Amino acid sequence: MIKNLAFFILLLLFSSFSLLAQRKQLSYHDSLGRTVQTREQSYYYRVITPDEQYPNLRKYKEYYTKGDRLKLVTRLTNGSMTSSKIGECLTYYANGQLQEKQHYNDKNQLIDSAYAYYPNGQLYTLSLHKFVSSDQRVAPRLLMEGNESSRQRIVEYILVKDSLGEVVVKNGTGDFPVFDLANLVLLEQGPLLNHKKNGEWNGKSGKRTFKEIWQNDKLISGVIKDSLGVATNYNEDTYAVPPEYPGGxxxxxxxxxxxxxxxxxxxxxxxxxxxxxxxxxxxxxxxxxxxxxxxxxxxxxxxxxxxxxxxxxxxxxxxxxxxxxxxxxxxxxxxxxxx
The missing domain is CATH 3.30.1150.10 (Fusion Protein Consisting Of Minor Coat Protein, Glycine Rich Linker, Tola, And A His Tag; Chain: A; Domain 2)
Structure with missing residues (x-):
């Protein structure tokens, strides 16, 4: 009887561990986020598990394969959909330094204060994310986000520093260097005035370079050149246009x-x-x-x-x-x- 009882308990424990393993999702990815088959092929790996504190959510973590250091941690509202983040989201550089600290609402939209840091730990930006109704003017650079609701997101830059700690933007005014922190690439740079683009901005888009003239967050004119110097002119109407199926x-x-x-x-x-x-x-x-x-x-x-x-x-x-x-x-x- 005791022997049978011990066997039954072991069977229950094995079943519990098996169920937990089934609920845990593990996948491997290259540096572009594409799924690969083995750990040896991967740049990072992704772990999704049940959330005991919030049963309707999932715990989501990414780790750099080399060194098994944390790359990202947040929660998801929808299974394995990375576009369903909610609550605090922390991302890290491969050296272990915090890269970004953000907050998402239940629609996977950035809200409230957000912090970004250089790889040396120095603060890069302190920004505030909020929404305005669609009848208020929104800068064209926000239109590509695909937000179809009646409220659209705006960003206010409270503080921006260079990598040495010098303040370059304060309360939305100053010379703003826009970095792709994941790849440590300078994308564009130009003056902000009261949180709005104002003046000449220069930057790169792939192998192309561009120059734009802004006034109070309105694009006046722009020109983009390829590596051969072939230029394409654009304006506010052709700055950012989402794709459209015939008939909508x-x-x-x-x-x-x-x-x-x-x-x-x-x-x-x-x-x-x-x-x-x-x-x-x-x-x-x-x-x-x-x-x-x-x-x-x-x-x-x-x-x-x-x-x-x-x-x-x-x-x-x-x-x-x-x-x-x-x-x-x-x-x-x-x-x-x-x-």
Missing amino acids: TSALRRVVANNYRYPRAAIDAGVSGTVQIEFIVEKDGSMSSFKVSKDLGYDTGEAAIEAIKKAKRKWSPGIQRGLPVRVSYALPIQLNLSS
Whole structure:
């Protein structure tokens, strides 16, 4: 009897550990974030586990493979979707120094105070993220964020320092060097006045260089040149234009609705809810790189991809600084067996 009881307890413990292992997600990624198969191929790895403190959320951590140092820590509202961050988010350099400290609301939008640091630990920026209603003027540089709500995000830079600790912007006024901290690259630089771009800004976009004239956060003119010196002029209207499907998103949704084939397994299971498909709108307006970012299982995500692929008409491509660019797009699709 005692022997059988001991065996039963061991079986329960084994089952508990197996369940925990099943709920833990581990994946390996290269420096561009692409999934790779082994640790040896990876630049960092990702660990997603249940959150005992907040049962509706997931703990999300990334580690640099070399040295197993923490790269990012936050919480997610939606399984493994990295675009569903909520609460505090901390990112770190490979040397262990804190890179950024941010806060997200339940819509994965930056809110409140945010801090960014140089690799030497020196403060880079202290910024404040907040929202304004859509009837207030928002700088064109914010439009590419794809925020379709009636409120749009603005950023106020309270303090900006150079890597030696010298203050270069205070209360939104000064000469602002905009860095890509992940790659330690200077993207652009120019004057701010009361948190708004004002004057001549210069920068790089890939292998191109650009010069822009701003006045009170309004782009007056811009010119971008490639490595051969070929110039493209642009203005406020062609600075940042999101891609658009012919007839708009509603037309794309109609194509999906007309072509979606509910998987038999999903029908039998009575599955309803939202799946989300992410894809790239290419420079020529075609779609590529489809993936399921939110799934309901039972092949519902794969069926959604097949339905989107039935949309044969090309998009008007996204435009940035007068040139067509590749743009990532996410389309939520509502599935309802009762409709």
